[in-house]
Amino acid sequence: MSDLSRLSVNQETIRQWSLPELAEGCVTAGVPGVGLWRAPVQEYGVERAARLMRDAGLTVTSLCRGGFLTGDDRAPALADNRRAVDEAAALGTATLVLVSGGLPxxxxxxxxxxxxxAEALAELAPYAADRGVRLAVEPLHPMFxxxxxxxxxxxxALDLAERFPAERVGVVVDTYHLWWDDRLAGDIARAGSRIxxxxxxxxxxxLPAGVLLGRGQLGDGVVDFRRLWELVExxxxxxxxxxEIFNEDLWSRDGADVLAEVADRYVGHVLPA
Known part of the structure; x- marks a missing residue:
């Protein structure tokens, strides 16, 4: 199989590319989807970015990120998350990824x-639903x-999401963060339509110093992608x-080469054999 019809490349995987380069590169490589991040989108202009992706025929599969909802002063966080919802709606994506935030x-x-x-989700979910955006709670590895x-x-994540209708609050299954959990198969089945x-x-x-940039190219590590694909399917x-790979080695390389390698690894290590 060499079907790339469901493949999306998160902007951070090829961070060295500008938004126009990302759009052009994905079109050239036959990759139909992109995941975007708020800071570079804001810098480029939200409406301008939406038009760029739309004109290129690309689907914005997610916007990262909202969240950081655990602080003592909730009002600024809620206001920023409402802006994130508005940005997701403008970009035409129904998925706003939320990273919850750490301990106060x-x-x-x-x-x-x-x-x-949970309290913040109760305030944000109706606002997002009115704009056609689902909040997607992403669990991160315990080291974070x-x-x-x-x-x-x-x-x-499901304990939080299940307090709300599935069409309003879902979850993210990220292989980097979840591969190690021996309860994952049951939790993916439990997630169902909330994915x-x-x-x-x-x-x-x-892992590198700081650990945040330790994600590996598909096939370079220990994750059993085909098993996780089957569970999610x-x-x-x-x-x-x-x-979505944060890796300085990838960022130092030619973006077109990185994208071609991602597509090749996706076919070779993720799609059913």
């Missing part, structure tokens, strides 16, 4: 921090729990499959 300064209360996320994301497993995004990156060790998910 001085706190050790993980449960309390997750409850803050203190400073970035108190939601560490798909089960924890709003399926993101791919490999796990390689040793079994839920009925038929949406985009987005490759």
């Amino acid at each position: 300064p001085g706190s050790r209360d993980l449960h309390g921090a997750r409850e803050r996320v 729990a203190s400073d970035r994301c108190v939601v560490s497993t798909l089960g924890q 709003a995004a399926f993101q791919l990156a490999d796990w390689i060790t040793p 079994a839920t009925g998910y038929a949406g985009p499959v987005e490759v």
Whole structure:
């Protein structure tokens, strides 16, 4: 199989490219989807970016990111997340990825921090639904729990999402963050129609200093992508499959070469043999 019809390349995977270069490169490579990030989109102009992608015939599969909802001062975070919803709607994507945020300064209360996320979702979900956007709660690997994301497993993400209608709050299945969890198969089945995004990156060790940029190219690490593909497909998910890799080695290379390698690895390591 060499079908790229569901492949999406997250903007951060080829961070060295501008938005016009990303659009042109994806069209040339036959990649139909892109995942975008707020900061470069804001810099380029939201409406201008939406027009660029639309004119190129590309689907914006997600916008990253909203969230960071665990702080003591909720009002600025909620206001920023409403702006993120508006940006997602303008870009034509129905998926706004949320990274919940870490522990508030001085706190050790993980449960309390997750409850803050739930309270914020209750305020944001109706606003997003009115604009055709679903909030997608992304669990991050536990090493990020203190400073970035108190939601560490798909089960924890579902515990939050299931308080709301599935069409309003979904979850992200990201292979980099979830591959290690022995409850993952059951949690993916439980997620069902709540899967709003399926993101791919490999796990390689040793992790670099700072760990954030430790995602590996597909096939370079230990993640069993085909098994996870099968588990997600079994839920009925038929949406985009987005490759999101933060890796300085990839960013130092020619963008067209990186994109061609991503497509080749997607066919060779992710699609059913």
